[in-house]
Amino acid sequence: MTKEELTTTFEEIKGSLKSYILRVTASIQDAEDIVQDTYVKALEKIDTFRGDSSLKTWIFAISFNLAKDNLRVKKRWTENVTDICKEAAMSNRPFFQKAMEIRTTSPQGQFEIKEHIAFCFTCVSKSLPLEQHVCLLLKEVYEFKVKEIARITEISEAMVKYYLHTGRSKMVDVFQGRCALIHKEGVCHQCTELNGIFNPQQKAEEELVKIEMARKAESADKEHLFDLRMNIVKGIDPFESDAAELQLHHLEHNREVMEKYLEKNKD
Amino acid sequence: MKNGITLLMIMATITTLTAQNGRATTIKKTFNRSTSIGITIKADPAIVWTLLTNASDYSRWNSTIISLEGDIALGEKIHLKSTLDPKRTFKIKVKEFTPEEHMVWGDSKGNRVFTLTQNSDDTVNFHMSEKMGGLMFPLYAKYIPPFDEAFEQFAADLKREAEAIMTTK
Numbered sequence: 001m002t003k004e005e006l007t008t009t010f011e012e013i014k015g016s017l018k019s020y021i022l023r024v025t026a027s028i029q030d031a032e033d034i035v036q037d038t039y040v041k042a043l044e045k046i047d048t049f050r051g052d053s054s055l056k057t058w059i060f061a062i063s064f065n066l067a068k069d070n071l072r073v074k075k076r077w078t079e080n081v082t083d084i085c086k087e088a089a090m091s092n093r094p095f096f097q098k099a100m101e102i103r104t105t106s107p108q109g110q111f112e113i114k115e116h117i118a119f120c121f122t123c124v125s126k127s128l129p130l131e132q133h134v135c136l137l138l139k140e141v142y143e144f145k146v147k148e149i150a151r152i153t154e155i156s157e158a159m160v161k162y163y164l165h166t167g168r169s170k171m172v173d174v175f176q177g178r179c180a181l182i183h184k185e186g187v188c189h190q191c192t193e194l195n196g197i198f199n200p201q202q203k204a205e206e207e208l209v210k211i212e213m214a215r216k217a218e219s220a221d222k223e224h225l226f227d228l229r230m231n232i233v234k235g236i237d238p239f240e241s242d243a244a245e246l247q248l249h250h251l252e253h254n255r256e257v258m259e260k261y262l263e264k265n266k267d
Numbered sequence: 268m269k270n271g272i273t274l275l276m277i278m279a280t281i282t283t284l285t286a287q288n289g290r291a292t293t294i295k296k297t298f299n300r301s302t303s304i305g306i307t308i309k310a311d312p313a314i315v316w317t318l319l320t321n322a323s324d325y326s327r328w329n330s331t332i333i334s335l336e337g338d339i340a341l342g343e344k345i346h347l348k349s350t351l352d353p354k355r356t357f358k359i360k361v362k363e364f365t366p367e368e369h370m371v372w373g374d375s376k377g378n379r380v381f382t383l384t385q386n387s388d389d390t391v392n393f394h395m396s397e398k399m400g401g402l403m404f405p406l407y408a409k410y411i412p413p414f415d416e417a418f419e420q421f422a423a424d425l426k427r428e429a430e431a432i433m434t435t436k
Contacts, residue, residue, distance in 0.1 A: 146435065158311035161435040166324060173327075 001049050009055045019238050023122045025072040026255040038063040053151050061152040077126040077258050079174050088257040095253050103198050108245040111198035113207050115243035116191040118236040132167030140230045172226045182217040182225050291415035299400025302414040306422040310429035312383050312391045316367045328428040331417045
């Protein structure tokens with residue numbers, strides 16, 4: 001393995017690595033720092049790469065090692081994160097002003113419901129225990145196999161399966177209970193509410209028909225609906241999408257709110 | 268003599284096989300009552316053990332548990348609400364704890380023992396028993412509901428969940 005080969009592969013996977021770290025930390029700055037540190041560490045350790053996993057898996061393992069001690073990675077949010085952050089946002093005028101400015105001036109300031117669905121998953125999945133969160137992301141969003149996840153996380157394959165199963169079960173139930181897009185009794189309508197604010201000319205119903213998960217809400221079972229949700233998340237790069245700047249602004253807001261909330265409620 | 272030993276070995280084997288069939292058995296005596304169940308699970312013992320020791324996850328997979336609060340670790344106290352007596356919260360202590368092998372919960376009236384034994388064919392034998400008793404036992408014995416059905420459901424739920432986890436690709 002040469003430094004050039006490593007650099008080439010790193011550049012190819014950098015986007016997915018960065019979005020993965022963002023989803024784990026919920027911090028733009030931490031995601032950028034950890035990705036940079038991963039590259040430096042990989043260069044230092046290049047002689048230890050034996051080829052018994054793919055280079056991508058090896059790089060993700062280095063990244064996981066760097067990320068797991070990060071305080072923001074360790075912090076676990078709550079299932080009702082969107083309720084808590086919504087309440088905080090309602091009384092935060094500068095947050096909305098900045099969001100509106102991004103919406104009107106930035107090429108990455110569009111608001112799309114499916115982008116918000118992906119954003120919502122980033123926030124809600126941070127309520128899972130860390131092992132479940134990481135395994136679920138690596139499998140469902142970044143499409144690693146159980147064996148590869150075991151290598152990345154240094155968790156046995158059996159326990160990776162346990163974390164995947166329990167993490168997925170919990171997320172299926174949380175979204176089934178909360179998300180009004182898939183369940184009539186769902187308490188969270190945030191994606192359509194925000195669509196009304198950022199796209200006042202649009203009709204939410206017309207937008208929802210474009211989203212398979214919403215279309216199949218009544219006919220598909222909750223497992224399949226979760227698969228469809230994962231397809232949406234998979235298809236969105238939070239740093240490169242047309243809504244990236246707006247959603248990242250929102251994510252930073254939510255992280256700050258949750259950090260204060262967790263500090264206040266730590267006992 | 269030799270025939271006698273052979274017969275004992277056959278009986279022991281039958282007992283072992285019967286104990287792993289997912290059917291509960293109860294032995295009632297004047298001063299105590301014990302219920303036990305065994306079932307063979309095709310799963311890694313680490314998975315079965317984690318299911319048995321993750322308190323907050325119990326009510327998701329185990330239909331006999333309404334809630335289980337606390338940390339299932341040696342010396343810790345846990346608060347259990349079971350479908351056997353939904354209005355009551357049992358305050359029990361984790362008395363013995365050997366990871367992936369053996370665990371005992373209990374209070375002054377009785378103990379529940381969980382045992383895992385790994386087999387050579389990638390299966391694990393799960394065994395659970397509860398013995399209640401004491402000098403005062405005859406006075407309150409009639410108020411304690413039978414455990415058999417709940418034990419069978421517990422074992423079936425554990426098997427179903429652990430084997431489902433093993434099929435994760």
